[in-house]
Amino acid sequence: MQNSFTEENYLKIIHSLSGRDGAEVSTNALAESTSTRAASVTDMLRKLADKGLIHYKKYQGVTLTETGEKVAIKVIRKHRLWEVFLVEKLGFGWDEVHDIAEELEHIPSEVLVEKLDAFLGHPRFDPHGDPIPDAKGNLTEPDYRILTDVQVGEKVLMMGVLDHAPSFLQHLDRSGITLGSVIEVREINEYDKSASVQINGGQTLFISLEVSKNLLVQRR
Amino acid sequence: MQNSFTEENYLKIIHSLSGRDGAEVSTNALAESTSTRAASVTDMLRKLADKGLIHYKKYQGVTLTETGEKVAIKVIRKHRLWEVFLVEKLGFGWDEVHDIAEELEHIPSEVLVEKLDAFLGHPRFDPHGDPIPDAKGNLTEPDYRILTDVQVGEKVLMMGVLDHAPSFLQHLDRSGITLGSVIEVREINEYDKSASVQINGGQTLFISLEVSKNLLVQRR
DNA sequence: ATATATTTTTAGACTAGTCTAAATTTTTTA
DNA sequence: TAAAAAATTTAGACTAGTCTAAAAATATAT
Incomplete structure (x- = not known):
């Protein structure tokens, strides 16, 4: 079962709003972050819940399931690796790469990510200092x-x-x-x-x- | 006015089916190449015509307008540059890169393409020997x-x-x-x-x- | 603890891109 | 050159993702 561009974005945003403790994320917070309306968020949450990617009870906010977490972390891994590529190899400034990486992070292909990672020398951090999850999905936020x-x-x-x-x-x-x-x-x-x-x-x-x-x- | 992933694909395919002489392309040929039905092609052709990207008269087949040609060539440029990247930098085989480049070719950002081109050393041909259009959109098919x-x-x-x-x-x-x-x-x-x-x-x-x-x- | 405010969900609708089935136009062929 | 075949378009419908407006649930504040 393949996840769409939009679904991946929701998962990524839920991950980041959820924080280290995996707290519940509200519909309104998601509407804000996705630049959509709360009603649209509700629709998407039902869909993600049906796919087993989030825990969702009406009016109670959402958290990622283990599967959802894995998908989110893969997207984050791709985003950060592409940012390294854009800055280190193509010479972009660290202020210029976010939007482009937002697109590149949704390119599917496990082998592409792994080859990119190797090409970049298995970087541990992206150009903004954010840690890059490893191929197994381990993401350790250093406690800065x-x-x-x-x-x-x-x-x-x-x-x-x-x-x-x-x-x-x-x-x-x-x-x-x-x-x-x-x-x-x-x-x-x-x-x-x-x-x-x-x-x-x-x-x-x-x-x-x-x-x-x-x-x-x-x-x- | 931004063109969608799907629109770009239609333009690219029209370009390639049209050949060097810019011959008319039939609805059925497009349905075949896009893996859709003729009816769906007709819908898209009306849309592309409305946007001024193709010349379209019902039942008469289509050709690209000058604008449409430019868009198509940009997509082809991106496709071929990404293929060079995948083979030369990431170590993919020439038989493995087509599908991934199909995705990468739709990443928007002029500056990305130009930086990628420079990073690759302004290659003239992709890993299959196809010529890469230059930044101005000049595509000269060598007569092999x-x-x-x-x-x-x-x-x-x-x-x-x-x-x-x-x-x-x-x-x-x-x-x-x-x-x-x-x-x-x-x-x-x-x-x-x-x-x-x-x-x-x-x-x-x-x-x-x-x-x-x-x-x-x-x-x- | 009840009224008010806030948040969230439902209902119904819209666009892009696709489909099937039927109608129409063009092409082929006898 | 008229009938049959092939190609194309129209009509109506479906899904994904979004919207607005209204209803329902939860939270807040006297």
Whole structure:
């Protein structure tokens, strides 16, 4: 039984809204994320439930079944591998690849994914620092901290972003912050909670709270 | 105005059935090639005509408009570039790439195609010897000969295939014939019109008329 | 705890792409 | 050149995915 482009997208979105704990996802949240109306979501949920891909009880929200989870993770694996390809091989910026990967992730063919993975050297992370599930479907989210949780005086490594919006990524580019950058938190401004940080031991700049909330970092 | 996956396929197929002279293509031929019914083809033809992509008069067959031709050639360009990628970079066999490229060819994004083209080193031919249209849409079909037109005693270069069926390509693999092979026609068998040929100055073997008809060759 | 607000589902409809069966047009053939 | 055959189009219907409007269920707030 083959899943459609649209079905795969629902599963992927349920996965991401569901979070690590596999919490229930609401119809409205899905309508928001899929840019459709709640009524359309309900229709699709009945269909996915019939196919055994989600647990669904009317009015109670949904969670993925084990099968549904597997499908979702395969799509995520493909999405992230294609993003690596687009950035590493074709020279796209990390702010340019999301929409194209949204299309490529639905190309069917197990062998294509595995050959692509090998060609890319079995990367563990995509250009935004998101972990790439392995061929068996194991997806281990590394427990990065958010920059807002870093103490003044700490030096950390920039490992990923929570927001993938092109405008946010371009802002980071202009700030000279990329994956692997060393960020030292120098001071937190009482007034607006912005942070003074030093990047790679060089330039010092202000990072707004909004930005800090979307930066994933790790102890060095 | 964006064309759908299905519309692009119709245009591509009309292009290929239409041939170099841009001859009219019949509804039935399209039904055959698209694996649909004639009635469905008629519906789609009305739609493509409304969009200005084909010239269509009821019962008279169709030809591509200039716009339709451009769209078709873009799809062909993408198909052939992806095939090069799959064979050259991912290590697929030339008999394995057609179906995957059928999907990839519909991924939208001009910049993706151009970056892919550059990454591949601006290849002029795909893994089956078919010419790749350039970014401007210029598609020059080289005038290869068919092996059946080669005289006994001539040595030619194998440049492409007319049949892309996996079984045919696998048969060539087993015969040791690939793009660039030197083929010397030694003898034509009166009985079944099969040809005795020598490959790369080495092994001599029989090629059936069926096979000869599908081999494109060039004077060395 | 009951009224109000919010969320979700149902009902009925629309588009794209397909189908079958029947009608029509074109082509072939005798 | 008229009848038969073949090709094509029309008519009406189906599925997937979406919509709006209205009904029903759940949550919230006095």
